[in-house]
Amino acid sequence: MSAVSPASVVIDPYRVKHRGMITLAIMLATIMQALDTTIANVALPYMQGSLQASQDQITWVLTSYIVAAAIATPLTGWSCAHWGRKKVFMITVIGFTMASALCGLAGALWQIVAARLLQGVFGAALVPLSQAVLLDINPRERAGQAMAIWGAGIMVGPILGPMLGGWLTEYYDWRWVFYINLPVGLMALYGIARYLPETQPAGVRLDPFGFATLSIGVGALQLFLDRGEQLDWFNSVEIRAEAITSVLAFLFFSVHTWTSSGNSFLNKALLRDRNYVIGIMLAFIVGVILYATLALQPSLLQGLLNYPIVFAGLVMAPRGIGTMLAMIAVGRLLYYIDVRVIMGAGLALTAFSLYLMTLFTLDMDTTLIIVSGVIQGVGIGFTFVTLSTVAFSTLAPNLRNDGTPIYSLMRNVGASAGISIIQALFSQSTARAHAQLSGAITPYSAAVQNLPPLLSAQSPTGLALLNLELNRQAAMIGYLSDFHVMMWLTLLAMPMLLLLRKPRAPAPG
Numbered sequence: 021m022s023a024v025s026p027a028s029v030v031i032d033p034y035r036v037k038h039r040g041m042i043t044l045a046i047m048l049a050t051i052m053q054a055l056d057t058t059i060a061n062v063a064l065p066y067m068q069g070s071l072q073a074s075q076d077q078i079t080w081v082l083t084s085y086i087v088a089a090a091i092a093t094p095l096t097g098w099s100c101a102h103w104g105r106k107k108v109f110m111i112t113v114i115g116f117t118m119a120s121a122l123c124g125l126a127g128a129l130w131q132i133v134a135a136r137l138l139q140g141v142f143g144a145a146l147v148p149l150s151q152a153v154l155l156d157i158n159p160r161e162r163a164g165q166a167m168a169i170w171g172a173g174i175m176v177g178p179i180l181g182p183m184l185g186g187w188l189t190e191y192y193d194w195r196w197v198f199y200i201n202l203p204v205g206l207m208a209l210y211g212i213a214r215y216l217p218e219t220q221p222a223g224v225r226l227d228p229f230g231f232a233t234l235s236i237g238v239g240a241l242q243l244f245l246d247r248g249e250q251l252d253w254f255n256s257v258e259i260r261a262e263a264i265t266s267v268l269a270f271l272f273f274s275v276h277t278w279t280s281s282g283n284s285f286l287n288k289a290l291l292r293d294r295n296y297v298i299g300i301m302l303a304f305i306v307g308v309i310l311y312a313t314l315a316l317q318p319s320l321l322q323g324l325l326n327y328p329i330v331f332a333g334l335v336m337a338p339r340g341i342g343t344m345l346a347m348i349a350v351g352r353l354l355y356y357i358d359v360r361v362i363m364g365a366g367l368a369l370t371a372f373s374l375y376l377m378t379l380f381t382l383d384m385d386t387t388l389i390i391v392s393g394v395i396q397g398v399g400i401g402f403t404f405v406t407l408s409t410v411a412f413s414t415l416a417p418n419l420r421n422d423g424t425p426i427y428s429l430m431r432n433v434g435a436s437a438g439i440s441i442i443q444a445l446f447s448q449s450t451a452r453a454h455a456q457l458s459g460a461i462t463p464y465s466a467a468v469q470n471l472p473p474l475l476s477a478q479s480p481t482g483l484a485l486l487n488l489e490l491n492r493q494a495a496m497i498g499y500l501s502d503f504h505v506m507m508w509l510t511l512l513a514m515p516m517l518l519l520l521r522k523p524r525a526p527a528p529g
Contacts (some may be wrong), residue, residue: 360520
């Protein structure tokens with residue numbers, strides 16, 4: 021992104037007043053945005069009926085938000101350099117809150133899709149801005165604690181969003197999924213306007229070609245990932261067009277960035293910091309693992325195990341407790357233990373939790389679900405906070421406005437890629453398992469002959485019930501296969517920790 025000059029950062033972390041109030045205000049904005057990434061998912065069936073939309077059409081409520089946020093995120097660094105960070109923060113909070121109100125007031129599909137586009141555009145900057153502010157207002161020795169607070173806010177969305185969305189939809193109305201942002205947004209706006217110090221604009225010129233090619237590449241990639249499974253991937257003309265567009269746009273962007281003699285949209289100084297580059301690569305992988313798991317579990321609990329929506333949310337909630345406890349502990353452990361060791365422990369715990377998930381069965385109780393969720397929550401908490409800390413530990417302060425949007429973008433693209441790829445693998449594994457199980461069902465096999473009369477393959481009713489049971493068994497095999505894939509991905513990511521430089525240890529506080 022356009023480089024932000026050192027003069028644009030005027031915050032001295034040792035002289036910041038009202039650090040607690042600033043942290044509270046920006047974290048309210050962060051939690052508001054993080055919740056909206058997932059809170060609407062469980063309300064989609066209710067929206068579909070209310071807005072008279074088809075299954076294909078209602079998914080645009082999610083896709084429009086994701087695509088708009090992906091395109092707008094890289095613009096954060098230039099916006100702060102051009103107008104000042106406080107001003108940009110206030111505009112994004114106002115815009116996001118007003119767009120949330122429009123979502124709740126929507127009476128037609130096109131209205132809510134347009135409002136979600138606005139939500140994505142304004143909300144894109146909230147997470148990277150909050151990360152940059154926390155890094156700036158806290159001295160280096162408090163960076164670990166600051167990233168623990170920031171990470172806790174980020175984790176609230178994917179962990180508590182489905183549960184809160186299900187509760188609001190079940191007992192109130194799906195529109196409250198969006199109305200809940202209004203009081204939160206107003207409190208965040210007051211705190212930012214009252215306490216956050218401003219940074220001076222640097223007058224940096226926007227690189228229009230770099231922004232256009234990166235935006236087209238990211239937008240086409242998001243559409244490719246979000247709609248690929250629904251449209252049967254490369255058998256669809258639309259998906260092939262989106263894939264080609266994304267590849268060409270990224271190619272043009274890469275060539276333009278490396279050959280540009282002046283300021284390019286992507287600040288090349290970011291790529292000279294090894295910790296930052298390894299950090300965004302690991303952020304991509306963590307996004308894949310975290311969001312793919314959270315996308316699979318609600319459908320497994322509600323669709324396969326027939327848990328009610330609110331109960332499914334309660335069963336998944338202990339994962340968030342594990343994450344919060346880990347983030348509190350990490351803020352202290354960073355003073356005494358090498359950050360790479362903590363990250364290694366986090367990835368190992370995450371891999372172990374995914375191994376436990378490969379032991380799920382159709383007749384299990386909730387114990388294994390809760391235990392594996394808590395362990396994964398602790399693992400993600402250890403990994404997420406330390407990753408944020410180490411990625412920015414060696415990065416110059418004047419590069420933070422440029423670095424935090426790319427970090428958030430890589431994590432979000434990892435989330436979209438993870439969800440799409442894991443869903444595709446699930447469909448393939450389920451179909452393959454169903455074919456194998458069906459091949460073993462013959463009138464002469466001992467297993468079929470010993471079935472109860474209700475499941476007799478000799479009657480149409482029995483055959484239909486038998487096929488339903490085969491579908492259930494095949495779906496469970498598909499879920500277990502996905503958990504295996506994510507477990508191995510986590511283990512393969514661990515050697516990357518050896519490439520990280522050890523950041524300067526903070527003095528014990």
